[in-house]
Every structure is written in C-alpha cells, then in structure tokens.
Amino acid sequence: MNYQQGLAFALEQDRVDLLKDFRNKFLIPRHNDVDVVYLCGNSLGLQPVSAEQYIADQLNTWKNLAVEGWFQGDDAWLSYHKQLLPSIAKIVGAHENEVTVMNSLTVNLHLLMVSFYKPNSKRFKIIMEGGAFPSDQYAVESQVRFHGFDPKEAVIEVFPREGELTLRTGDIAQVINKHAPELALVLFAGINYYTGQLFDMEAIAHEAHKAGAYVGFDLAHAAGNVPLKLHDWNADFACWCSYKYMNSGPGGISGVFVHEKHFENTKLDRFAGWWGYREDKRFLMAPGFDPATGANGWQVSTCPIFLLALFKASMAIFNDAGGVDILRGKSVALTGYMEFLIKEINKQQSEEVFKIITPVNPQERGCQLSVVCKRNAKVIFKHLADNGIIGDWREPDVIRLSPVPLYNTFHDVYLAVQHLAAAIAN
Structure with a gap:
C-alpha cells in the first residue's frame, strides 16, 4: 500500500474498508464523551455487543x-x-x-x-x-x-x-x-x-x-x-x-x-x-x-x-468476518500505516525518537508494534492515556500499540500517532 500523511488518507481507507462494519459489533470505551482509540487488544480484546445476550x-x-x-x-x-x-x-x-x-x-x-x-x-x-x-x-x-x-x-x-x-x-x-x-x-x-x-x-x-x-x-x-x-x-x-x-x-x-x-x-x-x-x-x-x-x-x-x-x-x-486469513490483510495494512507514520515523526525530529523494535517484515509480526520511547517515555505514555489513546506500557521505555482489524480503524492509527507527535514536540 502506498501510505500517505494527512487525515484524508486515513478516512478514505476507512471508507473503502470491507471490514468497517465489524467495529459496530464491539463496545468501545469512552473518554471525555468520545470513543477511545483502543490499541490494547494484545492484552485484552474489546467486549462484543452480543456478549451480554449470550x-x-x-x-x-x-x-x-x-x-x-x-x-x-x-x-x-x-x-x-x-x-x-x-x-x-x-x-x-x-x-x-x-x-x-x-x-x-x-x-x-x-x-x-x-x-x-x-x-x-x-x-x-x-x-x-x-x-x-x-x-x-x-x-x-x-x-x-x-x-x-x-x-x-x-x-x-x-x-x-x-x-x-x-x-x-x-x-x-x-x-x-x-x-x-x-x-x-x-x-x-x-x-x-x-x-x-x-x-x-x-x-x-x-x-x-x-x-x-x-x-x-x-x-x-x-x-x-x-x-x-x-x-x-x-x-x-x-x-x-x-x-x-x-x-x-x-x-x-x-x-x-x-x-x-x-x-x-x-x-x-x-x-x-x-x-x-x-x-x-x-x-x-x-x-x-x-x-x-x-x-x-x-x-x-x-x-x-x-x-x-x-x-x-x-x-x-x-x-x-471470514476468519483470520481475511483479517490478516487489514492487519498488515493497519500496522504498516502506523509504522509509516511513526517513521515520519522521526524524520521531522531529525533523529530516531521512537524506535520500533518489532520486525519490519510484515511476515515476522502480527498486529503489534513495540515502540521504544527515547525521551520521557513515561510522560509520553501518560499523555496518550490522558488523551484517550489506550496502549500498553512495558518497562523500562516500551509502549506496545496493537491495531486490531476487527474494531480498529485507520483513523484510530492516525489519531494515536498524532498524539505521539504532539507529546514529543512538547
């Protein structure tokens, strides 16, 4: 996929996403009256709407x-x-x-x-x-x-x-x-x-x-x-x-x-x-x-x-949804998009402030990117949480972010990385 910066790209990818309706099958937590950007499915997946009925x-x-x-x-x-x-x-x-x-x-x-x-x-x-x-x-x-x-x-x-x-x-x-x-x-x-x-x-x-x-x-x-x-x-x-x-x-x-x-x-x-x-x-x-x-x-x-x-x-x-093989295509695209945006931050900073330690080859990774924060890691993680971006912290300086294809969107990824950029800029 030819990734691009800017909100318009993310929204267009969500518009043409064949799996976009599956997000509605899950309950998204709220923060300040809007849906959180939930990137922690590698620790706990979201609740299906149907779970209560089952x-x-x-x-x-x-x-x-x-x-x-x-x-x-x-x-x-x-x-x-x-x-x-x-x-x-x-x-x-x-x-x-x-x-x-x-x-x-x-x-x-x-x-x-x-x-x-x-x-x-x-x-x-x-x-x-x-x-x-x-x-x-x-x-x-x-x-x-x-x-x-x-x-x-x-x-x-x-x-x-x-x-x-x-x-x-x-x-x-x-x-x-x-x-x-x-x-x-x-x-x-x-x-x-x-x-x-x-x-x-x-x-x-x-x-x-x-x-x-x-x-x-x-x-x-x-x-x-x-x-x-x-x-x-x-x-x-x-x-x-x-x-x-x-x-x-x-x-x-x-x-x-x-x-x-x-x-x-x-x-x-x-x-x-x-x-x-x-x-x-x-x-x-x-x-x-x-x-x-x-x-x-x-x-x-x-x-x-x-x-x-x-x-x-x-x-x-x-x-x-058609099983994991169908979901895998969107997973690779979401994770690749997140990788692209994080690398753009590093270019803007003229240094590798965020180091991705997950393999670059999509065949050697799943949904997750593990990101080493080289400046004020805990402060950056708190900034994400305070702004409704839910990831996962691992000592001493790693934030794990996992865009899950069943319920995450390209817009989710865009917002998360925007807040990473804002945190490092501040």
Whole structure:
C-alpha cells in the first residue's frame, strides 16, 4: 500500500474498508464523551455487543432448567464446548478433533507438559526464547524442578545476537542442534509478547523433531492474530488464551491443540479428570481412566459454561468476518500505516525518537508494534492515556500499540500517532 500523511488518507481507507462494519459489533470505551482509540487488544480484546445476550441465554437456561440444562435444549451444556471447535480449528490450523477448550493458559501449559516433557538422565533440557513471558518461564522452571533437575542446566534460553533485538531462525536452529542429544522439549511462543516478533514455527518444529525432541507453542499473542497451521507444521502441542485477540473477556477460557499423531500413544502420561473420560461411557462412573478421543481426552474439569458463552459470542464475529486469513490483510495494512507514520515523526525530529523494535517484515509480526520511547517515555505514555489513546506500557521505555482489524480503524492509527507527535514536540 502506498501510505500517505494527512487525515484524508486515513478516512478514505476507512471508507473503502470491507471490514468497517465489524467495529459496530464491539463496545468501545469512552473518554471525555468520545470513543477511545483502543490499541490494547494484545492484552485484552474489546467486549462484543452480543456478549451480554449470550450470557443472558445461559442464565435463562439455568433459571428455567437448572440441572437439566446439561441435557436439554439446543445449547445443552454437556456438548456446549463442541460448538466452538470448528471455529477454533480454523483459527489455529488444526483438525477439529485436535483442539478443545478448557482451563486457563498456564494451567494448560502444565497439563500438556505432563504429556510432552518426559525428561530422563540423557534427555532433560528445554529450549525456549529468551525473554519469554514470565508465566512461561515460571511454568518451565517449576516443571524442571519437579522432575529433579536444575533449571540453570536444564533450561536453555535463546537470545538475540549482540546489538540485535529479535531472534534469527538460523540461530534458534543452531542452538537446537547444539543441544540435540540432551534435548527433551522445544517450547516457544508464537509471537514474543515484548518485541512482537512472529517466529517461524514451522522451521522450529522441523528442527526440534530432527533433534529427537517434542515441540510445543504458547500462542497467547498469535491465536486470532496471525494465520496458523499447527497440524501442517507438525507441532506436538500448543495452548493459548482467548481474551486477547479473540475477545472472550478477562480470564477467558483457554484452548489446547494436540496433534492427532499422539492420540493412540498410550505411553503419554496425562493428569486425568472425569470430563476427559470417553463420552459414551462417562456416566457409568467406572474405575480406570479411558480417555475421550482426540484433544478432548486432555480435558480435566467440567466446562465453565459462562466463559464458553462469551467465547462463542466472539467466535460468531470471527466466522462472519471470514476468519483470520481475511483479517490478516487489514492487519498488515493497519500496522504498516502506523509504522509509516511513526517513521515520519522521526524524520521531522531529525533523529530516531521512537524506535520500533518489532520486525519490519510484515511476515515476522502480527498486529503489534513495540515502540521504544527515547525521551520521557513515561510522560509520553501518560499523555496518550490522558488523551484517550489506550496502549500498553512495558518497562523500562516500551509502549506496545496493537491495531486490531476487527474494531480498529485507520483513523484510530492516525489519531494515536498524532498524539505521539504532539507529546514529543512538547
């Protein structure tokens, strides 16, 4: 796209945007009686207008049917989660039986590591990206300690080269190959939360398997943001939250992927629960765990219907929009436009006052740009918030801005960068 400065360009792009009506399907917070410019979907997506009705429907079922709601009605709770699986499978690039919804992200990461982190005296190491989200770091450290190993020896972090901000795929492969004889698991984010770098998951999975290790992905910042092909990439497992780009509400339900090649592997351990028991015999209450077929066999606890209802409201919007592949085009355009405008500020200042640390290549990033503020970073962030521009602050000097294609506009991006320019000028 040939980006241009000026308000007229932004308004024209919004006028011809085929997805422009989807903004009306979300509730935009207000600031001084006008809609905020909400660029924080990488932390919490906006509430769908329909969410209240979806919750009300299930409250009415509870009111009118009580326990019979598990078995009666079009939305019987016993199979309610299955309504979400076709949509989720499309979003992460999986077969329908390879995905399910359950628990929260870090809980699912632990449960999947029960199956896919099987260390022994020879293979016990885990490779992950340096600077991974702290929750992943804590989960990995605790798993390693649980198995009797020292995280200082067992956890190998891959950092960018000196003077660089993001990882090279070749360097990741080199570290995997270096530790191959001792490697049990490669665990990477799909997108690094801090830099916004989108990793080459297909290449990472290939190198991990070549080294004889399992590979899994935390897709918290990737699911619903960028196209994924977990099945084709041959990932062993993945998990994600749904409250960022998939707008399921604070603490929303998580999802998991398990590749179908593992379904018949009886040697995989798992922590079992009644909800993961095979459905046709679940109510016989028999001793001995007999798992449900597919990823549903990794479920543990009863599905939280109200969380599922919120997620279902958002998935209906994704389906109407045509899925992530359709959204991706607008996402690339919005993020590119923001990058263009920020670079124009630097030109006007005759120095790089705002340094974008997210990769320049659109194929190596999603919606997010992480921007280092080289002058008065906290003051600039406060200026944005005081003027209704909602981004995300990360110490010591990074503002993360994420234009989400379902509800953000080119006008949003224009206004946000105008306020960045005003803040630095002052």
